[in-house]
Amino acid sequence: xxxxxxxxxxxxxxxxxxxxxxCDYTNSMFDYxxxxxxxxxxxxxxxxxxxxxxxxxxxxxxxxxxxKSAKHLSLHIVPSQPGDSAVYFCAASAGGAQKLVxxxxxxxxxxx
Amino acid sequence: xxVISQKPSRDICQRGTSLTIQCQVDSQVTxxxxxxxxxxxxxxxxxxxxxxxxxxxxxxxxIDKFPISRPNxxxxxxxVSNMSPEDSSIYLCSASIYRGVRPGNTIYFGEGSWLxxx
Numbered sequence: 591x592x593x594x595x596x597x598x599x600x601x602x603x604x605x606x607x608x609x610x611x612x613c614d615y616t617n618s619m620f621d622y623x624x625x626x627x628x629x630x631x632x633x634x635x636x637x638x639x640x641x642x643x644x645x646x647x648x649x650x651x652x653x654x655x656x657x658k659s660a661k662h663l664s665l666h667i668v669p670s671q672p673g674d675s676a677v678y679f680c681a682a683s684a685g686g687a688q689k690l691v692x693x694x695x696x697x698x699x700x701x702x
Numbered sequence: 703x704x705v706i707s708q709k710p711s712r713d714i715c716q717r718g719t720s721l722t723i724q725c726q727v728d729s730q731v732t733x734x735x736x737x738x739x740x741x742x743x744x745x746x747x748x749x750x751x752x753x754x755x756x757x758x759x760x761x762x763x764x765i766d767k768f769p770i771s772r773p774n775x776x777x778x779x780x781x782v783s784n785m786s787p788e789d790s791s792i793y794l795c796s797a798s799i800y801r802g803v804r805p806g807n808t809i810y811f812g813e814g815s816w817l818x819x820x
Contacts, residue, residue, distance in 0.1 A: 624808070624809065626811075631712070631792060631814065631816050632813055632814055633706075633708075633794050633811035633812050633813045633814040634745070634794070634811045635811075636808055636809070636810055636811075639808060679744065679745065681745075681809075683809075688733050688735075688798040688809060689735065689747055689750065689760075690735075690737075690745075690747065690796075690809055691747075692744045692745040692746075693744060694743075694744045695744055
């Protein structure tokens with residue numbers, strides 16, 4: 591039972607353009623969502639999070655949008671830079687439990 | 703952001719042996735977790751490391767295979783017992799840090815321990 595899904599295994603974007611990574615979830619109890627960036631053989635690096643009481647959160651080049659009715663969230667990166675090339679994971683938790691359920695990840699490649 | 707240190711960062715282990723991974727957080731934290739990422743897979747929660755009591759394991763993970771210690775609010779260990787090649791994974795320690803955002807805290811991760819079982 592995949593409660594958090596990232597349906598695009600990979601995404602390729604031109605440098606300077608916007609990267610949009612998508613994530614869907616099925617568990618309506620999830621109330622906190624996070625995005626992580628990960629390089630091979632390293633731990634995930636926290637990027638940005640959003641609580642279910644909000645529909646948007648911004649931090650520099652990163653913006654996360656949450657659509658609760660659609661059980662969908664997205665991460666926007668603008669402008670995209672070559673250093674953004676990595677695997678991005680969406681994660682969710684329920685009721686402050688802080689245990690995370692992860693999506694399968696999307697490999698983002700930024701082309702010069 | 704919190705600094706979470708893990709060691710070893712990587713190791714090659716013989717089948718049938720056990721290895722203990724250490725996790726140190728630079729501040730006192732209430733919640734610590736252990737995750738696994740098998741090759742080509744997503745991250746999966748193994749257990750919650752509870753300070754002063756037995757760890758809480760997720761479905762599919764048992765104490766005999768993955769014993770966990772949490773002697774204080776900054777340190778935890780995960781042992782991978784009687785290893786087989788299927789245990790080759792990155793093992794990740796994480797900690798929940800309050801940053802003033804309700805309802806959830808921010809979850810930070812260590813650098814990971816990459817184990818290869820031969």
